[in-house]
Amino acid sequence: MTRTTRATTLRDNNILNDGPGISPMPWVLAILLFITVLAAAAGLSVGAAAINLSNDLAHRLTVQIIEANPDLRHAQASEVARKLKQMDQVESAEIVDDQALDQLVSPWLGKDGVEAGLPYPALVDVTLRAGHEGGLEQLKTALNSVAPSARIEPDAQWLGPLAQLLAVTTWFAGAIVVLMMVAVAAAVMLSARAALNTHRSTIDILHLMGSSDSQIAKLFQRRIVVDAAISGAIGLVGAVVMLWVTQLLLASLRSEFLGAAFMPWWVWLVLPLLPLMATLVANLAARISILRALKTLL
Amino acid sequence: MPSIIQFENVGLRYGTDAETLSDLSFTLNSGQFYFLTGPSGAGKTSLLKLLYLAQRPSRGHIRLFDQDVVNLPRTQFPRLRRRIGVVFQDFRLVPHISAYDNIALPLRIAGVAEHEVDVPVREMLNWVGLGERATARPATLSGGEQQRVAIARAVIARPDILVADEPTGNVDPEMAHRLLHLFDGLNRLGTTVVVATHDLHLLSRVPNAQMMRLDRGRLADPTGALRYPPKQMQR
Numbered sequence: 446m447t448r449t450t451r452a453t454t455l456r457d458n459n460i461l462n463d464g465p466g467i468s469p470m471p472w473v474l475a476i477l478l479f480i481t482v483l484a485a486a487a488g489l490s491v492g493a494a495a496i497n498l499s500n501d502l503a504h505r506l507t508v509q510i511i512e513a514n515p516d517l518r519h520a521q522a523s524e525v526a527r528k529l530k531q532m533d534q535v536e537s538a539e540i541v542d543d544q545a546l547d548q549l550v551s552p553w554l555g556k557d558g559v560e561a562g563l564p565y566p567a568l569v570d571v572t573l574r575a576g577h578e579g580g581l582e583q584l585k586t587a588l589n590s591v592a593p594s595a596r597i598e599p600d601a602q603w604l605g606p607l608a609q610l611l612a613v614t615t616w617f618a619g620a621i622v623v624l625m626m627v628a629v630a631a632a633v634m635l636s637a638r639a640a641l642n643t644h645r646s647t648i649d650i651l652h653l654m655g656s657s658d659s660q661i662a663k664l665f666q667r668r669i670v671v672d673a674a675i676s677g678a679i680g681l682v683g684a685v686v687m688l689w690v691t692q693l694l695l696a697s698l699r700s701e702f703l704g705a706a707f708m709p710w711w712v713w714l715v716l717p718l719l720p721l722m723a724t725l726v727a728n729l730a731a732r733i734s735i736l737r738a739l740k741t742l743l
Numbered sequence: 744m745p746s747i748i749q750f751e752n753v754g755l756r757y758g759t760d761a762e763t764l765s766d767l768s769f770t771l772n773s774g775q776f777y778f779l780t781g782p783s784g785a786g787k788t789s790l791l792k793l794l795y796l797a798q799r800p801s802r803g804h805i806r807l808f809d810q811d812v813v814n815l816p817r818t819q820f821p822r823l824r825r826r827i828g829v830v831f832q833d834f835r836l837v838p839h840i841s842a843y844d845n846i847a848l849p850l851r852i853a854g855v856a857e858h859e860v861d862v863p864v865r866e867m868l869n870w871v872g873l874g875e876r877a878t879a880r881p882a883t884l885s886g887g888e889q890q891r892v893a894i895a896r897a898v899i900a901r902p903d904i905l906v907a908d909e910p911t912g913n914v915d916p917e918m919a920h921r922l923l924h925l926f927d928g929l930n931r932l933g934t935t936v937v938v939a940t941h942d943l944h945l946l947s948r949v950p951n952a953q954m955m956r957l958d959r960g961r962l963a964d965p966t967g968a969l970r971y972p973p974k975q976m977q978r
Contacts, residue, residue, distance in 0.1 A: 462839030655825030
């Protein structure tokens with residue numbers, strides 16, 4: 446007979462049998478993974494939206510021309526737009542037409558307010574070329590010569606807090622994922638301890654026949670890894686179905702704002718990594734807790 | 744003959760109770776056959792536990808295979824335990840696996856390749872008369888059958904020391920005779936055998952066996968009624 450001196454792997458052969466009862470551990474892991482996948486999907490989508498928004502905002506600004514005389518205001522707006530288009534750092538400069546302005550302010554002023562012909566400022570939407578985001582003073586100086594009342598407002602100034610909120614939300618989602626992984630590890634440790642107690646007599650027999658702690662730990666690890674993998678798959682499938690339905694509903698709304706919540710394609714590829722990560726965490730947690738417990742035995 | 748086990752002033756105490764074993768000093772030689780006798784509660788099972796490394800002594804020194812097991816790190820125990828076959832008084836079979844897999848356990852623990860496990864396990868099953876019950880789980884076996892599985896499991900890996908606690912307690916006289924014959928055969932192949940038993944008739948079945956008698960946790964001098972006092976007993 447050929448014998449190895451290294452720590453060999455014992456074939457399971459049902460040595461550890463949990464009996465007819467159903468262990469709650471796989472279901473707990475499935476629920477944890479379901480929540481983890483949802484949190485990660487939300488975090489990654491919002492994170493992607495925040496990055497897109499920040500990139501957009503960094504290149505965009507609005508020029509306001511505050512002039513009571515409507516003719517002069519329109520003339521200055523046209524001149525500002527023309528001047529901007531001539532500048533190297535400007536990619537585009539478009540005057541917001543009166544109809545669009547009316548739509549913009551109507552939620553605050555109401556239909557009557559809009560029809561009253563209030564002298565609200567003319568607006569020019571400006572998109573800067575990449576790498577020219579810093580030259581606002583130069584822009585201001587140039588525009589003052591054609592429209593002394595022109596006020597430049599980078600979009601980042603008023604949409605920046607929203608981008609920050611999205612970024613913070615992403616971090617929160619990341620924290621939830623980390624916490625869920627900690628919860629997976631804790632659930633596995635509790636389960637492993639319970640399994641050790643259940644199989645204490647079998648462990649004693651294996652020890653007395655010469656099993657090493659590592660061999661015994663592997664028996665438990667195999668069980669726990671299989672449970673974690675199946676639970677992870679169940680949690681992932683449940684979460685993906687929910688996300689898919691949500692995406693379909695969002696698409697049917699055709700909302701520009703809610704469109705930001707669409708998951709980028711790469712998020713779908715990242716999500717299956719979470720159950721794999723959870724399985725690794727479960728394996729590690731099981732090994733650590735079992736080896737620690739076995740050390741207390743002779 | 745080289746010594747394989749040495750006890751020196753060994754005592755064993757469970758918790759804060761009085762010592763179960765006291766002042767045990769003896770040497771067991773390699774390749775010998777020993778019977779351990781004594782009344783119930785004398786400490787036979789406790790002494791065997793020290794031999795098969797289920798307990799460390801509360802005091803004294805034990806050398807096993809030339810290793811000081813009192814101070815040996817527990818990570819070294821598996822290597823020594825694989826050289827010891829044990830027949831437990833309560834069999835201690837793994838309940839969820841078949842008789843075949845129970846007998847195969849020591850080989851698998853020792854890392855014997857799976858394709859080399861089948862032949863010796865089948866041979867052992869046939870030898871203990873359980874060839875037809877290979878797939879039976881322990882709960883479906885009678886007490887005697889379970890004991891035979893336990894014995895087969897203890898000897899299959901050809902241990903250097905075989906420790907048996909009342910191995911013939913649940914078998915009929917014919918099977919008891921066959922088991923002792925097996926132990927004797929293993930002993931002739933060089934295995935040191937230590938059998939704890941109440942059954943004094945067994946002593947006559949192994950002519951070359953030596954005897955140790957325990958009484959209230961101490962090694963007692965053999966009475967005139969018992970043959971073959973252990974020659975290696977010291978002090």
